[in-house]
Amino acid sequence: MNFKPRPLYILPDITHVSPAVLQERHGITAVVLDLDNTMMLPHAGIVPPHIQTWLDDAQAVGLSLLCVTNNKDREYCQRVEDILGFAVIYYAAKPHGYGLKLALRMLERSPKEIVVVGDRPTSDIWGGAWHGCHTILTRPLRHDEPALYNILRGLEWLFVGKPLHATPTAV
Numbered sequence: 001m002n003f004k005p006r007p008l009y010i011l012p013d014i015t016h017v018s019p020a021v022l023q024e025r026h027g028i029t030a031v032v033l034d035l036d037n038t039m040m041l042p043h044a045g046i047v048p049p050h051i052q053t054w055l056d057d058a059q060a061v062g063l064s065l066l067c068v069t070n071n072k073d074r075e076y077c078q079r080v081e082d083i084l085g086f087a088v089i090y091y092a093a094k095p096h097g098y099g100l101k102l103a104l105r106m107l108e109r110s111p112k113e114i115v116v117v118g119d120r121p122t123s124d125i126w127g128g129a130w131h132g133c134h135t136i137l138t139r140p141l142r143h144d145e146p147a148l149y150n151i152l153r154g155l156e157w158l159f160v161g162k163p164l165h166a167t168p169t170a171v
């Protein structure tokens with residue numbers, strides 16, 4: 001794997017690329033999404049409406065969706081699975097742990113048809129690239145973390161390359 005994997009896109013959130021663009025431009029048939037700060041605020045148990053609309057649209061055009069999270073809270077993740085309506089693999093130990101391997105087995109298709117979406121360069125983007133999938137890096141949904149936390153998280157961004165494509169027109 002390249003030391004600095006290059007995501008397809010770096011986006012404010014996943015709604016800035018339409019499911020149709022993923023299908024038609026990149027040949028994507030399945031989307032593996034991180035949970036915390038990608039689909040939901042941590043511990044929130046609620047999907048923001050614009051993200052929910054995107055998830056609905058993605059399923060409507062035939063994309064398979066799967067959530068792979070490093071969150072270890074089994075009870076919470078089971079509740080989230082009910083809310084999302086698709087499978088959640090928790091305690092995934094991204095980038096190299098069992099979660100993404102299991103996702104690939106469940107999806108039964110070439111990694112080239114899969115995009116891994118998440119807000120953490122060293123877990124989501126490294127994990128996706130390590131497994132041969134496309135990746136999309138999104139900004140964390142939560143912006144009100146303490147300054148030191150943001151600085152440390154910001155350092156992680158040194159470990160991804162430039163996006164392969166400019167941000168498409170927002171949907």
Ligand SMILES: [Mg+2]
Nearest residue numbers: 034036037119
């Ligand atoms: Mg996350």
